[in-house]
Amino acid sequence: MKWMKVFLAAMAVPAMLFASxxxxxxxxxxxxxxxxxxxxxxxxxxxGLTVFTEVCMGCHSAKYVTYKGLIDYPEIxxxxxxxxELRGDKPLAAGMITDLSPEDATVSYGKVPPDxxxxxxxxxxxxxxxxxxxxxxxxxxxxxxxxxxFNEYFPGHRIAMPDPLGWLDHDKSDEAELLxxxxxxxxxxxxxxxxxxxxxRHIGMFVMGFLLLLTLVLYLLKREVxxxxxx
Amino acid sequence: xxxxxMKTKLFAWVDQRxxxxxxxxxxxxxxxxxxxxxxxxxxxxLALLVLxxxxxxxxxxxxxxxxxxxxxxxxYTVAFDSVERxxxxxxxxxxxxxxxxxxxxxxxxVVYMHIGRxxxxxxxxGPRELLWIIGVVILLIMQGAAFFGYLLPWGQMSFWGxxxxxxxxxxxxxxxxxxxxxxxxxxxxGDPTLNRFxxxxxxxPLLLAAIVGGHVHALHVVHSNNPEGIDVHNAEEKINFHPYxxxxxxxxxxxxxxxxxxxxxxxxxxxxxxxxxxxxxxxxNLQTPPHIAPVWYLTPWYTILRSFPxxxxxxxxxxxxxxxxxxxxxxxxxxxxxxxxxxxFRQMVVLFFVTVIILGYCGHSAPTPTLKxxxxxxxxxxxxxxxxxxxxxxxxxxxxxxxxx
Numbered sequence: 261m262k263w264m265k266v267f268l269a270a271m272a273v274p275a276m277l278f279a280s281x282x283x284x285x286x287x288x289x290x291x292x293x294x295x296x297x298x299x300x301x302x303x304x305x306x307x308g309l310t311v312f313t314e315v316c317m318g319c320h321s322a323k324y325v326t327y328k329g330l331i332d333y334p335e336i337x338x339x340x341x342x343x344x345e346l347r348g349d350k351p352l353a354a355g356m357i358t359d360l361s362p363e364d365a366t367v368s369y370g371k372v373p374p375d376x377x378x379x380x381x382x383x384x385x386x387x388x389x390x391x392x393x394x395x396x397x398x399x400x401x402x403x404x405x406x407x408x409x410f411n412e413y414f415p416g417h418r419i420a421m422p423d424p425l426g427w428l429d430h431d432k433s434d435e436a437e438l439l440x441x442x443x444x445x446x447x448x449x450x451x452x453x454x455x456x457x458x459x460x461r462h463i464g465m466f467v468m469g470f471l472l473l474l475t476l477v478l479y480l481l482k483r484e485v486x487x488x489x490x491x
Numbered sequence: 492x493x494x495x496x497m498k499t500k501l502f503a504w505v506d507q508r509x510x511x512x513x514x515x516x517x518x519x520x521x522x523x524x525x526x527x528x529x530x531x532x533x534x535x536x537l538a539l540l541v542l543x544x545x546x547x548x549x550x551x552x553x554x555x556x557x558x559x560x561x562x563x564x565x566x567y568t569v570a571f572d573s574v575e576r577x578x579x580x581x582x583x584x585x586x587x588x589x590x591x592x593x594x595x596x597x598x599x600x601v602v603y604m605h606i607g608r609x610x611x612x613x614x615x616x617g618p619r620e621l622l623w624i625i626g627v628v629i630l631l632i633m634q635g636a637a638f639f640g641y642l643l644p645w646g647q648m649s650f651w652g653x654x655x656x657x658x659x660x661x662x663x664x665x666x667x668x669x670x671x672x673x674x675x676x677x678x679x680x681g682d683p684t685l686n687r688f689x690x691x692x693x694x695x696p697l698l699l700a701a702i703v704g705g706h707v708h709a710l711h712v713v714h715s716n717n718p719e720g721i722d723v724h725n726a727e728e729k730i731n732f733h734p735y736x737x738x739x740x741x742x743x744x745x746x747x748x749x750x751x752x753x754x755x756x757x758x759x760x761x762x763x764x765x766x767x768x769x770x771x772x773x774x775x776n777l778q779t780p781p782h783i784a785p786v787w788y789l790t791p792w793y794t795i796l797r798s799f800p801x802x803x804x805x806x807x808x809x810x811x812x813x814x815x816x817x818x819x820x821x822x823x824x825x826x827x828x829x830x831x832x833x834x835x836f837r838q839m840v841v842l843f844f845v846t847v848i849i850l851g852y853c854g855h856s857a858p859t860p861t862l863k864x865x866x867x868x869x870x871x872x873x874x875x876x877x878x879x880x881x882x883x884x885x886x887x888x889x890x891x892x893x894x895x896x
Contacts, residue, residue: 287844321564321565323564323565323567324572324579329579357564372566373563373743374565374566375565375566375567377575378575378771378772381760381768381771382768382769382771382772383768384763384768413718415781453771454578454585455579456579456585458579460551460585460586460589460756460759461756461757463756464588464752464753464755464756467752467756468749468752468753468756470751471745471748471752472749474745474748475745475746475748475749476744478738478741478744478745479742479745481738481742482739482741482742483739483740485734485735485738486735486738486739489526489735
């Protein structure tokens with residue numbers, strides 16, 4: 261079984277590197293704020309949808325999510341009436357596109373706000389990153405970046421997004437509410453970045469169960485076929 | 492089951508016209524294999540399985556994928572949108588796409604294990620030199636196919652990875668610039684690049700399928716090596732491929748699918764190793780990502796490239812690091828095949844495996860002076876390994892070989 265040892269030794273190296281690599285996964289250097297999001301929690305995702313449509317969609321789109329999708333995904337499953345209210349005169353099959361034009365955005369913020377359909381997949385840290393950004397607006401300790409643009413978790417610390425939840429200088433009494441909003445919208449964004457993820461994990465359980473059985477049967481079959489071979 | 496099928500009338504009809512009976516006998520039921528192959532020999536059949544999976548999932552992806560870099564909205568393109576449509580709207584599109592993306596990494600993992608086994612047990616030595624050489628051709632075509640495929644989603648890493656790699660060809664003297672433009676279909680990576688990469692990404696697996704046929708044929712002429720690395724003449728030391736190795740390979744497939752499906756269903760991005768985070772950002776030719784690196788399976792060669800201060804030298808070294816694999820059977824003149832009986836070679840080859848992993852790590856990480864030095868040392872050993880093989884038989888005292896397995 262020498263090859264086994266060699267194999268295990270060879271595998272240990274990438275495993276160690278992988279472990280050390282993930283420890284530094286957040287490039288910015290600041291550790292992100294921990295947050296619990298459950299992409300299968302309908303109540304949380306629905307609350308997140310509300311935050312998204314009422315706050316974020318003032319500037320951001322989620323073009324890969326259609327109003328029809330909001331009805332069809334079991335994780336959201338809002339009613340047709342609710343969807344009609346959200347979409348206004350846009351078609352049901354349209355993506356959730358902001359009314360802010362790229363030109364106006366550039367004039368107001370100097371940048372076009374990115375589409376958020378895939379944001380938790382497109383940033384290291386995913387939901388934690390979004391949550392940290394939303395609750396990371398501070399006064400610049402060096403006093404260089406103007407208030408509202410200094411964000412501890414944004415690479416370079418100067419963000420063009422004006423504090424959407426009003427985190428900077430918030431009252432202590434509002435803190436729980438703001439954290440809740442940030443958490444909910446992070447959950448919503450995590451869900452829409454891969455809307456079949458719950459279905460995928462669900463099917464995956466059956467696949468793994470089936471494969472375990474199959475592999476066991478194949479192992480027994482192998483042992484049976486090989487039992488007379490001396491080697 | 493095979494036996495009862497072969498006794499039917501229908502089979503007799505087919506046999507008269509194709510010689511199927513003789514083929515099945517010579518390739519399966521009466522194809523003799525050493526009885527002592529260990530589980531490292533399973534990776535060959537697994538590679539074949541993954542190739543088939545990649546081709547099948549790829550055919551379905553191509554039905555929905557659109558190779559166009561034309562902008563749609565929000566900085567996205569037709570190509571990027573079509574991938575997201577597959578992920579969101581096509582029935583089980585997410586499954587097919589994740590199977591294909593994870594399959595690419597699985598393919599390289601399995602093939603690297605297969606190559607490592609060949610190195611460790613001296614499977615590249617006579618009479619299997621050509622078998623090995625065909626294998627190296629397969630590796631090169633795989634790397635090409637993977638590189639072309641990675642451009643298709645038209646994300647940031649797709650775009651900048653392709654830009655960096657096609658740039659390399661520009662470093663070659665005389666033909667470099669021309670070659671680069673032919674690859675790109677213009678002066679920069681753009682819509683024409685995407686179209687030709689898609690075409691080539693579809694072509695290369697067809698080449699692979701054909702060449703894999705040649706690889707298996709060559710194997711069946713010279714037969715399998717074995718962990719002892721000695722020639723097996725005795726009939727008692729051999730068993731027929733079917734049923735013994737078909738059932739052992741089937742068990743291996745079960746174990747492989749457990750790992751593969753676990754990743755596909757529960758961790759398809761593999762923390763950015765299989766689908767990089769930056770590739771969820773649409774390609775933007777005005778914004779270079781802070782850190783450009785190829786996917787893990789190409790990073791060892793990327794490190795070799797980066798280890799040289801001169802670009803041309805780096806490109807030549809990278810080419811040489813792959814090209815030298817062709818020469819391996821002729822560099823290593825030792826009569827003994829298996830590491831089990833070659834104490835010094837054994838240490839060298841294990842160190843070589845570790846070196847390739849270190850090279851891979853260096854290529855994956857953002858460059859720092861320390862990592863650069865580590866990468867250079869690893870590069871030096873990568874080449875030294877092959878050169879040392881030339882002289883090794885002069886001072887290595889091999890252990891006595893057994894008479895039989």
